[in-house]
Amino acid sequence: MEVESRRALGSRYELLTRLGQGAMGQVWRARDRSDDSVVAAKLLRPELTSDPEVVARFIQERSILVGLDHPGIVRVRDLVVEGQDLAIVMDLVDGDDLRTRLRQEGTFSPRLAVEVACAVLDALAAAHAAGCLHRDVKPDNVLVAGQGDFGAQDVRLSDFSIARLAQDSTVMATGLLGTPGYMPPELFVHGTFSAASDVYAVGVLLYELLAGRTPFAGPGTAHTVGHRHVSMAPPRLPVPDPLWRTVAMMLSKDPALRLPAARTAEQLRSLPDDVLDAPRLPVQPEPERWEPVDAAPATGPIRVNELPSDVDVGATYVPGAAVEATPVARPGAVEAALPVGDVDLQETGLARNVGPHTRPVLEPQAVAPEERRRRPWVRWVVGVVVLALVAGLTWLVVGLVTGGDDEAGPSTAGSGPLSATLVDDPLPSGFSVTRRVDYDPETGTADLSIRFGAQAAALAGPFLEVLPPVGQGDQCPLVAWEDDVEVSANLPQVTGIGVPCGHSIELTEVPRQGSVEVSAEVSVDLPAESGALEDWLASVSESTDAALASQPVGAAYPAQRLADVRVEVPSDVRVGSGSVRLRLLPVWRGAERPDDVRVLYDSQAVGPPSELLRQVAGGPDGVGLSDGCNGALAIVNGRRVGVLRAAESCTVRARVGNFTDLVSDTFRISPAGG
Known part of the structure; x- marks a missing residue:
């Protein structure tokens, strides 16, 4: 650019040469007149400067952006708001962006792809801890310092929060908080964006570095791409299973199944050398067909509800693979067995060798939100081994729990004790509820555990919980709450909420980003049919929600x-x-x-x-x-x-x-x- 065409940016900076242009504006090489240093200045699109909401949001972001300090983040030096100029002044990184490197290479080796993803995740973890989401992670916003070969130490994440500056309160998916190919399913369906959404975008980035294309790339509009994010499984890559399992976890449809940024990086770094040293893939072709994971929810104009960056939606909800439970026996279900073979009881005290209990192995699962609300984490029939003293000797006594002896009446789903778990969507206040019930069909007793959670701030009771009868016209079930929790009946004349079987649970505090659990024993007689337990647990959630929504005035259960x-x-x-x-x-x-x-x-x-x-x-x-x-x-x-x-x-x-x-x-x- 010629010297005479240079122009000032505010009172401190001078624009030198234009380096590039993107959807949000132009990037310039600029000079800081205060110390004569060379910096990068990103000028936002001129039409944004006429929107007072964007300008106000721009100013609001300043303290957060300038305060981000991490070696993997391009440092923001200043924000300029003057006349028709809105600009972000940053350190100048001499080099290319990751998009350019990927075009040159086609794909990356698993080791380099994982190193780059970990560097981006490290930067995100620091930003999330500072209260800042990125919202637009993609190769274009990842800079690589220098030329030639590079490593994790050369990776810099740029353009924090820029997508948010142009965010309207209600927008179509084509312009929604970033680039459709990297946007999470929850943004298309529910309009929510959280730290877990940034992790999803890194999952797309890692997939792209391995495959040479994004998982849902293909013909169609932005809404078509959004539909694939929501309802289609990412095509399996021919990489080692441990690496694919981690990529699949990052691309889980449900944000609650993704680990936080720091823990995801830790899991990637724990991959063995033989996985990381696997050969580099050729560029993968676009799939001819997509494998659906569930019916696609409708997408369209949605209101963005941004969750606080410090809320870890994945911290407490990572389902495990079904494993044999720790040995337990119910009364009447144990039969004595004589020692097997030639066993020296005085030497071993055991009649049969029993292997150690295996710890659960966490496996990522992509469960649609509605599925997660209706089904338990794990349903299983357990074999039970019990140690007892028989005839004055230490013998191994083996009992097989089958849900009761042959003369017992039918039990729910034809098995022994059943379990179900239901996780409600968080409320606007950050209040969340997770319910788990263990049901014994023989006694008609349900051990109910309710975990109340809070997100950005501590919450306090009372909290309403409705425990309805199984059938219409039945009496409210008998409930025995644990001794250390204060529970009373919901009084309509006090709360204005006239609902039967309502319980008012008084808790002094549910701590910020924490939870409090209460328990009760509930007498319910469930029908002997599959899914009855899940249906009753769902009715607890639905009855409670309907009661809370029935009263638009008053301050009960705030x-x-x-x-x-x-x-x-x-x-x-x-x-x-x-x-x-x-x-x-x-x-x-x-x-x-x-x-x-x-x-x-x-x-x-x-x-x-x-x-x-x-x-x-x-x-x-x-x-x-x-x-x-x-x-x-x-x-x-x-x-x-x-x-x-x-x-x-x-x-x-x-x-x-x-x-x-x-x-x-x-x-x-x-x-x-x-």
Whole structure:
């Protein structure tokens, strides 16, 4: 570029030569006038500068982006907002991007592909810990320093959060938070994006490095590609099984089945040398047909619900392969057996050699969300071995549990004790429920375990749990809760929720990113048919959800009924008027308006914080405010709003518990006396 065509970028930088252009804007080589260093500047598309929401989001991202510090992340030096320019100033990486290297090589060896994927995962793990999602991991955004051969130490992940800057509240999949070939199924179906979604994109990247193409590449529109992400299995690559199992886990349809970034990198690095040293594949052809994994849910315009980056959706839900259970016997199911063969009981004390109990081997599974809600993790019939003392000698006593003797009546599914597990989708407040039940058909007793979880903030009870009868017209089942949990009957005259068989569970706290488990023994007489246990467990979830949705007013069971939070500020504020009164108002499920009576937080209130705030956000620490006025406001202690200068268009951004991206209506700051 000629010298005379150079131009300034803000007051500090000078654009030199254009390095490239992408969907979000242009990348330039630039000079930092303050120290004469050469940097890279990414100028966002001009039409974005006219959108005040994009500009506000751009400013909001600054502190996060500038604060990212990791050797595998291209360092962001500055964000420029001036006139028609929105630009991100970064360190200049001399080299190519991974897309260029892949075009040159065709495919990578398994060892190099795994090293690159681990480097990207390391960078993502650091970003997730800092509260930042990438949202657009692909070879174009992975830079390689230098020329010629390279390794993990040369890999740099770039363009953090840039896709989010142009994100509209409701968009079609063709422009949705990144590139369709790398977007996770949950984004097409549910509109959710989390740290697990970034891991999915790295899975696509690793697949592409091994195969020379992405798993769902092929003819069709962005919606066609999205349909394949949602409903088709990734074509199997001819790589060693341990490597493929890890790739398949990263590409699981359900984000809960993917490990976090750091643990995924650890698993890849644990692959043996013979797997990593397998020969490099030729470029794989596009498949002639796709193998469906389930019926495809409808896709279309969706609202993006971004989950907090520090929520590990895979930490507590990794199903294991079915293995023989630890030996256990039920009363009446043990028969004595004499020693087998010539056994010296005085020397060994054993009549038969029994192998050690094998630890479960975790196997990734791709289970569609609805399937996961309806089916147990594992259903099995266990063989049981019991040690006992018979006739004064230490003998091995072997019992085979068959669900009862031949004279017993029919049992559910014709077997012994049954188990089922159901995982509900997290609620907007971050509240989640996992239920597990172990049912004995002979006694009609269900041992119910309920695990309440929280995501970005601590939550507190009461929590509603409805345990319905098996059949219509039956009485509510008898329930005996564990001694150390406070449970009472749901009182409609108090809660406004008139539902039979409702139980109010009082918990002082469900810790942030943690869980609390309660247990009960429930007497239910299930019919002797397959799936009856799963159906009853599903009815528990559905009955509870229906009861919570039936009451749009009142503040009963707030953590389960909070759908949104409204940030309320005055429409006109004057310089010199002191602090701005800000209120956080709950919006309950099914309600058309926010609840301005039961306020979560009032910035000018005195006295202790509201009990509601403790129940849905862990207390005052769960509230955070930030300036959406480009410096016109002063945020004091993260929860008080002061006025610094006049501004025509202002907003206040707020975080309340699990609600991390709240914005007030636009208001004006008038000059003092004006």
